Structures are given as structure tokens and as C-alpha cells.
Amino acid sequence: MSYTALYRKWRPTTFDDVKGQDHIVQTLQNQITSQRIGHAYLFCGTRGTGKTSIAKIFARAVNCEHPQDGSPCNECPTCRGILSGSSLNVVEIDAASNNGVENIREIREQVQYPPTEGKYRVYIIDEVHMLSTGAFNALLKTLEEPPSYVIFILATTEVHKIPITVLSRCQRYDFKRISIPTLVARLKELTDAEGIQVEEKALSYIAKAADGSMRDALSLLDQCVAFHYGKLLTYDNVLEVLGAVDTTVFSSLFRAVVQKDTKACIYQLEDLVNQGRELGQFVNDFIWYMRNLLLLGTADDAETILEMSEDNIRLMKEEAALEDPETLMRYIRVFSELSNQIRYGSQKRVLVELAFIKLTKPAMEHNLDSILQRIQDIEDRLEDGSFAAAGGGFGPAGFPASAPPGTGGGGTAQAPGNPGTAGMSPGGQPASVSGVPTGNQPPAGASAAPVQTPPRQVELPPGQLEDLNLVRNEWGKIIREIGGSVRSNFRNTVVEPSGESCLCIVFTSPDAYYIGNRPTTLGEIERHVEAAYGKTIYFKTRLAGAGERFDTIYVSRREMEEKIHTNIEEEDF
Numbered sequence: 001m002s003y004t005a006l007y008r009k010w011r012p013t014t015f016d017d018v019k020g021q022d023h024i025v026q027t028l029q030n031q032i033t034s035q036r037i038g039h040a041y042l043f044c045g046t047r048g049t050g051k052t053s054i055a056k057i058f059a060r061a062v063n064c065e066h067p068q069d070g071s072p073c074n075e076c077p078t079c080r081g082i083l084s085g086s087s088l089n090v091v092e093i094d095a096a097s098n099n100g101v102e103n104i105r106e107i108r109e110q111v112q113y114p115p116t117e118g119k120y121r122v123y124i125i126d127e128v129h130m131l132s133t134g135a136f137n138a139l140l141k142t143l144e145e146p147p148s149y150v151i152f153i154l155a156t157t158e159v160h161k162i163p164i165t166v167l168s169r170c171q172r173y174d175f176k177r178i179s180i181p182t183l184v185a186r187l188k189e190l191t192d193a194e195g196i197q198v199e200e201k202a203l204s205y206i207a208k209a210a211d212g213s214m215r216d217a218l219s220l221l222d223q224c225v226a227f228h229y230g231k232l233l234t235y236d237n238v239l240e241v242l243g244a245v246d247t248t249v250f251s252s253l254f255r256a257v258v259q260k261d262t263k264a265c266i267y268q269l270e271d272l273v274n275q276g277r278e279l280g281q282f283v284n285d286f287i288w289y290m291r292n293l294l295l296l297g298t299a300d301d302a303e304t305i306l307e308m309s310e311d312n313i314r315l316m317k318e319e320a321a322l323e324d325p326e327t328l329m330r331y332i333r334v335f336s337e338l339s340n341q342i343r344y345g346s347q348k349r350v351l352v353e354l355a356f357i358k359l360t361k362p363a364m365e366h367n368l369d370s371i372l373q374r375i376q377d378i379e380d381r382l383e384d385g386s387f388a389a390a391g392g393g394f395g396p397a398g399f400p401a402s403a404p405p406g407t408g409g410g411g412t413a414q415a416p417g418n419p420g421t422a423g424m425s426p427g428g429q430p431a432s433v434s435g436v437p438t439g440n441q442p443p444a445g446a447s448a449a450p451v452q453t454p455p456r457q458v459e460l461p462p463g464q465l466e467d468l469n470l471v472r473n474e475w476g477k478i479i480r481e482i483g484g485s486v487r488s489n490f491r492n493t494v495v496e497p498s499g500e501s502c503l504c505i506v507f508t509s510p511d512a513y514y515i516g517n518r519p520t521t522l523g524e525i526e527r528h529v530e531a532a533y534g535k536t537i538y539f540k541t542r543l544a545g546a547g548e549r550f551d552t553i554y555v556s557r558r559e560m561e562e563k564i565h566t567n568i569e570e571e572d573f
């Protein structure tokens, strides 16, 4: 018996079948019923969230002879023509492989002639961010004066790569990651219809692993069903097929690490190996597990980000409280290093064992992180009296607060706050090691700052400097007012210039960056800035490099000239 991939078979054909993007579907249906159709749409969002599916349904709906509530009937000759791919009214272009000027020029030739049947000619350009600059310019000309019968739907996973000139001519729709309950409901619907027997818990695991993507959810389900065709698909089957590990295992491993029980860790690892678990996958899942613990322990509204059952959240919160954030970050760093090594390592099991020894016996490790942890351990023992201090005790070690070089400059823009203090810098390098007791030295704060090169000065055009200064001055307020996950994840970010009407948000924490760089989040900030300050500024994001400095001073040409002038005068002295 042949088996058709669920993902192909169950591609949505009407707006009703599209799950998890209700706000977008509703708006588009309203436009069709009220005959107020735009000429350029931009669909942005992560993979598998329904961008091209919705684009195709929309393309049929605008041409359909008997649309129902703004949805295509899929029965009339026009709908059928489009569904079978024989109609010339809907053209799909993959910009990843057709990204040159000539490809867009071809479209411009075509759009001069109205369609012979149906009302609209619809161009769906997927991965539009891959177009070359020349191609974007060519596209722009058509977007400026589109013929009444032409609709462009541009789809992208990387909206920050789209030129502002193109953005400003499109209606923009931000596709959300699809929530776990929505994914589960859809998977349930499909398995029922297909007569596939499956445990609820199994579907839930697949939905979680799909990370907001319907396409991934369906192809994971396909993989599992292919292995266990015609039998009940259980949670254990799914873990097995995906090479994954039950979360209760992570929980018990984590508790063993906290209790510094190396032996328990090694035994549990042996069990996993005996069950044939894939260790690379295990390491990544364990990192993810600890990342969730870290979020629960540090972010106010982590629950809303994690999308887990209340029971699970309660259990994990208990675990998060067992270890302080700095230690958790060390664990994550050790395992992140491991995940790189293990990919090419031949002795995977030994490498994982080694990592567990590092976590449970920091005394055997010689890097800064573990020294800090050893000090922390000593402090804990001092506090609870299980350790008598030998001779002059030392003050609170902790993370020395790194002080940025004091280079305040009049009205010039500088990085707000000090991103180094968050302790989340990717390099994980605290500014100095003076927290380590070394006899009678003065405490960290008093020691002379190491010799630093002066900050760079960069000249900006007046408009860009004005935008930068405005946003930097208001940045704290902006993220507070937007609230939610923006408030918690953008706390330690720095804003830097990035060309005309564009600013780049620099993250120092990889976790915050992962959440913060979503197009929907950036869209939210852009709309807020527009509403509050009447400025159209686009935002993009990047992750700071290890040890990167944020003290660049941005000045206008006039300030630059004045500075140079003063410098010359000073040299005369």
C-alpha cells in the first residue's frame, strides 16, 4: 500500500483549514468580501507557519467565480485551473533560485497584459529576501504603479533583509509560530481522518518538537507513522523514532547534577546508551531543558514563553530554584561546548561523561567559570557554618561589576547601561578575576582599570543620528511600555545605527536573541515607535561578539570637525 506524505495530502485548501493565523485569515477574507484587495502583500514569519498556503488560497479566492465568505469554492473552472497548475493567473516564483534582474523583468513584461480569464494575476514570490539589489529595484518599479489586475504576495522568513522602499509599499502580515495546543488539535484531526491510532501524549511531544511549525509537525508525524504503520503509535515509539529522551529523565539527571552525584549521572547515561538513544540529540535536548529552567528562574513571564502545562511548569520551577542562574549558565556553556565536540567526536559517550564530571566536580576544571563556582561553594558553606574560615575572611566575591571606561561625551550618543553586567555575555567573561582571594589586595572596585584604547568615533548623517539618539534615550521606556516578552528579553540590549531609517538591536544573550529576533516582535517595536514618536524606523537584530565593546561614540559631521579642531589645538600645546 502506498503512503502519501501527510504534509502534502493535508495542505489546507480553504481558509477554514488554516490553523493558528486567525488574525491574518480574518483580515484577508474581509478584504475579499468587501472587494478591497491590495496590490502588494508581505507575509513574514518562520518556516512552516502557513505563508505560502495562505498565499495560494488567497490567489484562488480573488479569482473564484463563486467565493464563499471570502474563501475559494475550489470547484469552479477557475479554481480547478489554479489547483491543477494549468492557469496562467497564478505564478509562483522561488526567489532563492530566481533572484536576478532578468527574472523580475520577465514579470514586468507579463503584467502589461490583463488576464484572459479570471480577474487577477497573482505573483507569489517565496523567499523574497533572496532577490538581488537589482531585482529589488526592478520589482519596486512595478510595485509603484501596479496594473489594477495584478497582486504581488511576497513571502519571507527574514523580513529585515527587505529594503525599506519595498516594505513601505506592501501590506505587512506577521505570521505567528503556531501554538502547541493548535498543532496538537490539527494532528489529532488528521490522524482521526486517516484512521491512525495514536496516543495523545505522542502528539503532544511531536507538537513540542515542531517548535511552532505546522510543516515540521506533519513531517515528524510522517516519520513516526512510517515506522509503526498500522499499529498504535505510542509516546515511547515517538521518542524512539526521533531518538529523543523522556523529560522525566532530564529532571532526574538535573537533580543528580545539583547534588553533585557523579555516579548517578553516569549510571543514567548508561541506561540511555543501552536504550539506543542518540547522544547528539540528547545533549541538545538537555541544553534546551536547562535553558527553560534558566528562563523560569530569571524572566517574570517565562510561563507565557514556554507554552507548557501548569503541572510541568510547577515541577520545573522547583528545579529552577535548586540552582542559581550563574551556575545554570555554566552548565549550559559546558553542554553547548559538548554539542559542538560531539558532532565530530568518535567517543561520544566518553565526551558526555566528561561533561557530567565537569558539572558535578567543578574542582577538576581550571577555567574561570569553575573557579567562580568553587568560590560560590565555599561561600555557601561559610554561610551555613559547615566551613570555618581560615584567617581574614574575604568579602563577597560574586561577579565583579565591570565598569565601562568613563567616556561620557556632551550630547553624543553612547550605549545605554552596561551590557556586560548582565552576566549573560556570550563569552561568559566577567570583567576581572579580582574576586579570587589573593591576600591583602584591595577589593575589585578599587583596582585601577586596565589600559583601554579610547572608544571609536563614527560620523553619522544628521537624520540617522537624530533617530539613534531618540531611540537610545527612550529605549528603556519603549521596551517597558511594550511589555510582555519584549520587556524581559530586550532588557540588556544596545541599539546601534544601521543605515537610513534603520537601527540594529544588539543582544548580549543568545537566549534573549533567539526570542527577540522574531519578525513579529520587531514589527511590534516598529509599530510602537511609529505610534509614540511618529517615526518610521525599521529594526533588525544581531548577537554581540564575545568581548565586544559598545562604547562607540556617534557624532554629526559638525561635532566631528570640532573634535578634530580641538585635537589639533591641543597638539600645539
Ligand SMILES: [Zn+2]
Residues within 6 Å of the ligand: 063, 064, 065, 066, 067, 072, 073, 074, 075, 076, 077, 078, 079, 080
Ligand atoms: Zn471557485
